[in-house]
Amino acid sequence: MSTLTHETTPARRRAFSDEMIAFVVMAALLAAVPFTDIYPFFVMQALCFALFACAFNLLIGYGGLLSFGHAMFLGTAGYFTAHALKVWGLSPELGIVFGIIGAAGLSIITGLIAIRRLGIYFAMITLALSQLVYFIYLQVPFTHGEDGIQGIPQGMLFGIFDLSQPTTLYYVILIAFLLGFLLIYRSINSPFGEVLKSIRENEQRAISLGYKADHYKLVAFILSGTLSGFAGALKVFVAQNASLTDVHWTMSGEIVLMTLVGGLGTVFGPVVGAFIIVAMQQYLAGFGQWVTVIQGAVFVVCVLTFRRGIVGELAHLFRRSL
Amino acid sequence: MSISLPALSAQLLVGLINGSFYALLSLGLAVIFGMLNIINFAHGALYMMGAFCAYFLLNAFGLNYWFALILAPVMVGIFGMVLERTLLKWLTGLDHLYGLLLTFGIALIIQGLFQNYFGSSGLPYAIPDQLRGGVNLGFMFLPIYRGWVVVFSLVICLITWYLIERTQFGAYLRAATENPALVRAFGINVPRMITLTYGLGVGLAALAGVLSAPINQVRPLMGADLIIVVFAVVVIGGMGSIMGSIITGFALGIIEGLTKYFYPEASNTVVFVLMVLILLVKPTGLTGRAT
Numbered sequence: 001m002s003t004l005t006h007e008t009t010p011a012r013r014r015a016f017s018d019e020m021i022a023f024v025v026m027a028a029l030l031a032a033v034p035f036t037d038i039y040p041f042f043v044m045q046a047l048c049f050a051l052f053a054c055a056f057n058l059l060i061g062y063g064g065l066l067s068f069g070h071a072m073f074l075g076t077a078g079y080f081t082a083h084a085l086k087v088w089g090l091s092p093e094l095g096i097v098f099g100i101i102g103a104a105g106l107s108i109i110t111g112l113i114a115i116r117r118l119g120i121y122f123a124m125i126t127l128a129l130s131q132l133v134y135f136i137y138l139q140v141p142f143t144h145g146e147d148g149i150q151g152i153p154q155g156m157l158f159g160i161f162d163l164s165q166p167t168t169l170y171y172v173i174l175i176a177f178l179l180g181f182l183l184i185y186r187s188i189n190s191p192f193g194e195v196l197k198s199i200r201e202n203e204q205r206a207i208s209l210g211y212k213a214d215h216y217k218l219v220a221f222i223l224s225g226t227l228s229g230f231a232g233a234l235k236v237f238v239a240q241n242a243s244l245t246d247v248h249w250t251m252s253g254e255i256v257l258m259t260l261v262g263g264l265g266t267v268f269g270p271v272v273g274a275f276i277i278v279a280m281q282q283y284l285a286g287f288g289q290w291v292t293v294i295q296g297a298v299f300v301v302c303v304l305t306f307r308r309g310i311v312g313e314l315a316h317l318f319r320r321s322l
Numbered sequence: 323m324s325i326s327l328p329a330l331s332a333q334l335l336v337g338l339i340n341g342s343f344y345a346l347l348s349l350g351l352a353v354i355f356g357m358l359n360i361i362n363f364a365h366g367a368l369y370m371m372g373a374f375c376a377y378f379l380l381n382a383f384g385l386n387y388w389f390a391l392i393l394a395p396v397m398v399g400i401f402g403m404v405l406e407r408t409l410l411k412w413l414t415g416l417d418h419l420y421g422l423l424l425t426f427g428i429a430l431i432i433q434g435l436f437q438n439y440f441g442s443s444g445l446p447y448a449i450p451d452q453l454r455g456g457v458n459l460g461f462m463f464l465p466i467y468r469g470w471v472v473v474f475s476l477v478i479c480l481i482t483w484y485l486i487e488r489t490q491f492g493a494y495l496r497a498a499t500e501n502p503a504l505v506r507a508f509g510i511n512v513p514r515m516i517t518l519t520y521g522l523g524v525g526l527a528a529l530a531g532v533l534s535a536p537i538n539q540v541r542p543l544m545g546a547d548l549i550i551v552v553f554a555v556v557v558i559g560g561m562g563s564i565m566g567s568i569i570t571g572f573a574l575g576i577i578e579g580l581t582k583y584f585y586p587e588a589s590n591t592v593v594f595v596l597m598v599l600i601l602l603v604k605p606t607g608l609t610g611r612a613t
Contacts, residue, residue: 113601
């Protein structure tokens with residue numbers, strides 16, 4: 001690992017300070033939301049998707065692996081947390097932990113299967129696996145099939161914070177998002193993240209240097225799936241339900257879109273992308289399937305002309321790391 | 323458990339029909355992947371367009387099933403070639419993943435537009451007069467149309483196999499798949515072959531759509547879930563061989579049919595479970611070479 005001590009180079013130090021400034025600005029803006037006219041429910045929803053997109057970006061942006069089935073982790077954690085809160089009456093923190101454990105377990109199983117094929121097959125396999133999970137949730141009784149789990153009690157976090165208070169809930173979701181974001185940021189800038197990037201760039205060479213490529217990819221997959229589960233568990237407190245929508249392939253497609261719009265492999269891109277897509281869905285909610293058409297068009301435009309995404313283009317323009 | 327032969331044969335027939343669609347669709351995916359290096363996510367949407375073409379030809383122009391069987395694949399094929407010329411060709415040299423993302427976007431646009439105008443419910447399409455009714459085979463009642471779908475799909479699959487493995491065009495195609503630069507150097511117009519190949523693959527999907535219209539109704543989302551199963555079929559079979567795609571498609575259809583009879587709860591997951599098992603035992607797929 002001694003070859004990877006580039007953290008001390010001036011360029012890296014500048015990138016780090018750019019990213020820290022951007023992080024502080026982002027945190028401050030988000031913390032100010034309850035004092036503005038912005039609808040907090042919208043921001044909380046966007047924050048859950050932003051965390052989900054960051055977790056997804058960890059895999060595609062740094063590992064080069066396109067998962068087309070990431071909704072299975074979001075949905076699984078959602079169902080597990082919802083079940084723990086509503087049926088077992090667990091406290092919010094235990095409910096979240098249970099949801100994360102569910103997503104982590106699923107990501108270990110699916111990761112072991114999916115990393116056996118790479119490239120384009122990996123995308124097809126993860127999509128097929130998530131469809132398998134979808135059909136299982138459609139049939140098992142605890143998910144309540146098409147109805148989903150409704151009316152979930154939000155409860156008292158650590159016995160102190162009343163999550164049914166919108167402002168309290170908002171700050172809890174915000175802090176959880178920031179913690180998740182920092183964890184992802186830390187892992188992509190760790191020796192682990194560097195090895196992952198080197199495998200993405202040249203797998204044969206990384207293997208010849210003695211790194212077990214499959215091992216790193218599997219760890220990245222599990223980390224990404226588990227953090228997606230964290231987002232799914234948080235989403236339960238915002239939406240107060242868990243339904244099949246969160247496991248469906250359309251959700252997997254949406255998270256790909258959010259990350260692509262914001263910028264694959266950028267630190268802040270997934271957050272920007274998530275806010276844009278969630279806002280778009282909000283404004284176009286009354287226009288039926290035009291949302292789908294527009295999302296498709298955004299995909300086409302992004303792939304053909306805008307592959308760096310919004311944050312990627314900005315970073316390129318100002319020659320900064322964001 | 324006693325086995326009821328008529329019920330079992332009926333499910334096997336349904337399995338064979340689904341198998342025909344898997345074979346036609348995975349064949350098209352494999353041909354397109356070979357030439358364009360793109361996994362065509364829009365395949366399901368184009369299959370749906372084939373069925374809608376048949377519906378429009380009948381209701382707007384009074385052209386019956388037999389015309390649709392020829393015209394729909396040609397029309398959708400031309401549409402596909404336009405897509406290739408205007409959008410897909412810009413992807414040359416980029417990572418595979420962008421092809422998947424672009425065609426996923428195209429699929430969303432097509433499906434969204436059809437949903438806007440036709441809702442999500444199914445439109446009926448009648449079985450053509452010549453193929454109505456059925457024959458009693460003694461152990462089961464065989465609806466003629468269903469038998470026709472299986473036989474006709476098999477014939478089309480075999481023609482495609484012949485075209486690619488045994489003709490001059492096929493030889494060029496296989497050569498261009500291996501080394502496009504060299505084939506171009508021999509004076510063969512490779513970009514035009516790429517466009518034609520995409521048209522061919524997409525035409526096969528549209529043909530499957532026409533065949534399925536009288537059985538499954540015509541719905542905007544009829545291809546959306548099907549394409550995911552076909553992806554699993556492709557992972558199981560590998561995209562290395564044309565005959566492999568055909569055999570895997572039909573075989574998985576039959577297995578699905580048998581599951582519907584013996585353990586109906588697993589009928590919509592069995593293909594995915596098989597995919598998992600194949601990945602654990604032989605990750606390259608049944609016919610695939612190591613990549």
